[in-house]
Amino acid sequence: MNIDAIVQAFETSADVKNEFIRTHAECVVEVGQLLIRAFREGRKVLLFGNGGSATDASHLAAEFVGRYRRDRDPLPALALACDMAAITCIANDYDYADIFSRQIQAHGRKGDVAIAISTSGNSLNVIRGVEAATDRGLVTVAWTGATGGKVGDLVDYCFRVPSSVTARIQECHITLGHVLCEFIEERLFGDQS
Template identity: 35%
Template sequence: MSQSFEAAHRHCQSLQDALSRFRRHSLHQIAQWGTHLAAILPVGGRLLAAGNGGSAAQAQHLTAELVGRYQRERPAYSAIALHAETSSVTAIGNDYGFDHVYARQVAAHGRPGDVLVLLSTSGRSGNLLAAAETGRAAGLRVWAMTGPRPNPLAAAADEAVCIDADSTATVQEAHLLAVHLLCESLDAAGPPSPAPAVPVRGARLRPGDPV
């Protein structure tokens, strides 16, 4: 058996073990989060999300599923990936320092009752800790997805889903599953919605036609 095959086997086993623990200990938490989002997003609530590196990609994946759709048709929901605001991130980082790139955006965009989702494999990123503190002070509900407990971000959040795995890659892979399950729970808890009317390309719209 080659070393590369053994490494791949260990990676798969690590993910399988982490998901088994996630299923036992955190699945109910994700379902509750989905139910909460189903209550606030359709009535004007907003979700803000942020992360660093691979976790930034996971956060942006979540917001894309909410603004677009996961599986079933529904209205578009307000969701912003803070790290994707490149001009804001670079301006804030230049003027105030990297630890403030998310906190200042949370202060600008967040409203009481909104949700802030912060993803971090280590749970120790200064910019996410500052965002969590700012979010809670502003009345947002702060959720964290992190690696193993204990870590500062899980402690700073209102609620946290912590993946018990040693590998950064395994934590991120489990976070992707958590993102999909969160969207699935939201779809299951939300009211059904008919598919939106899509205008035919080239057709002329009349006043009052849906767009």
């Protein structure tokens, strides 16, 4: 990789994010307000995905429980790919495709919010997780790549990143998560910057 390719990677990442927010700004506000209502009502957020999307889910759950930019009360959020005992038990005793759905059946309650993160939108365990969330009355949100995959058709809200390149999609996903965290902190806890 030479310097031109490095510059191109940064420019492409910025272009993807700019195109994304031009088409999704209103939905970002709507989902931000949905999450605020859920937190105010004592609901929780369950986040899940595979690989890099699993770490994005964990990162964002930590921002909610810990903090993003300001000291504040913790917000209830769980990343479902973090409990290795539960994941390996479910995968061994049932099926790997059930690792998220079983946890949602255990932890999800009507009015909670499920955020499925998947660059393809086609991972069977993510699809089953969304189906379990819908069955239990959770509000469902997906963060995907351009097509939305099968998950995009199953959820209440879908953020489709306009790219088919996994790295560019994930870069936009984490930016989306940070923007939502900032929006929620400002609205719930006041602008303390």
